[in-house]
Amino acid sequence: MSVLAAEGISLVLGGKRVLESVDAVFSGGRVTALLGSNGAGKSSLLACLAGLHAPEAGRATLGGAEVRAMPAPARARRIGFLPQAADVHWNIDVATLVALGRLPWRGRWGETAADRAAAEAALAATGMTAFARRGVEHLSGGERARALLARVLAGEPEWLLADEPLASLDPAHQLEVGAQLRAVAAGGSGVVLVVHDLNLAARLADDVVLLRDGRVVAAGAAEDVLTAALVGATYGLTVETGVTATGQRYIVPVGRPG
Ligand SMILES: Nc1ncnc2c1ncn2[C@@H]1O[C@H](COP(=O)(O)OP(=O)(O)OP(=O)(O)O)[C@@H](O)[C@H]1O
Numbered sequence: 001m002s003v004l005a006a007e008g009i010s011l012v013l014g015g016k017r018v019l020e021s022v023d024a025v026f027s028g029g030r031v032t033a034l035l036g037s038n039g040a041g042k043s044s045l046l047a048c049l050a051g052l053h054a055p056e057a058g059r060a061t062l063g064g065a066e067v068r069a070m071p072a073p074a075r076a077r078r079i080g081f082l083p084q085a086a087d088v089h090w091n092i093d094v095a096t097l098v099a100l101g102r103l104p105w106r107g108r109w110g111e112t113a114a115d116r117a118a119a120e121a122a123l124a125a126t127g128m129t130a131f132a133r134r135g136v137e138h139l140s141g142g143e144r145a146r147a148l149l150a151r152v153l154a155g156e157p158e159w160l161l162a163d164e165p166l167a168s169l170d171p172a173h174q175l176e177v178g179a180q181l182r183a184v185a186a187g188g189s190g191v192v193l194v195v196h197d198l199n200l201a202a203r204l205a206d207d208v209v210l211l212r213d214g215r216v217v218a219a220g221a222a223e224d225v226l227t228a229a230l231v232g233a234t235y236g237l238t239v240e241t242g243v244t245a246t247g248q249r250y251i252v253p254v255g256r257p258g
Pocket residue numbers: 013014015016018036037038039040041042043044045084
């Protein structure tokens with residue numbers, strides 16, 4: 001099983017230390033949620049795992065090999081990265097955008113039947129098939145977010161690293177696209193998501209990493225980490241947890257400890 005790891009990563013950006021000795025292990029075939037307050041370092045850690053930052057100390061590894069040392073084409077085939085609030089600056093339709101996700105796989109013969117099948121599956125997984133010929137600039141915010149996720153899914157990466165991919169989706173699409181992300185993990189890929197919605201994390205994640213001020217507060221199986229005590233300590237909040245009638249765990253922030 002594929003393993004992606006942060007090994008003692010310390011990161012400085014713009015003179016500010018944003019990650020401090022972060023160790024975390026991510027397992028293929030599982031969904032891991034990165035949680036923490038604004039500025040805790042979630043996006044920075046995700047970008048380090050994708051090999052996009054040069055840490056001051058430590059490294060990200062995939063199967064024991066340093067991610068930043070991997071040749072760019074191989075890295076692009078193995079790691080799909082969706083940044084936070086990604087934008088599209090070209091006037092293209094959704095199908096063309098999603099087909100770009102196949103670029104790491106393109107051989108000298110151009111687009112293959114496998115490329116087309118993967119792009120169509122990604123459109124279906126994100127509920128975007130009906131929008132395939134729509135210009136990206138004519139999509140709503142949530143539709144654009146789904147199209148951008150479809151682009152990454154089309155690359156069928158071994159690792160999907162996505163920064164708040166569900167944040168602008170309505171509840172129905174959060175459930176549907178969330179189920180597709182779980183299906184990606186069930187297929188053997190590793191999925192790492194930055195999530196702000198605690199209940200969505202409880203629903204989707206097998207594993208959770210809690211970050212505070214650039215450090216890991218707790219990491220492990222979701223049921224062990226998403227406790228009122230640990231989540232409360234991470235956010236500086238009083239938190240209540242429970243289980244719905246259908247067995248869904250919920251987490252509700254109720255205020256500052258007083
Ligand atoms: N280029 C930069 N220069 C200086 N500081 C930066 C830079 N990029 C990020 N930071 C700082 O690093 C810290 C971590 O940022 P990061 O985006 O990783 O946080 P986050 O946990 O993803 O936050 P959010 O939930 O708000 O998206 C923040 O304090 C941020 O202001």
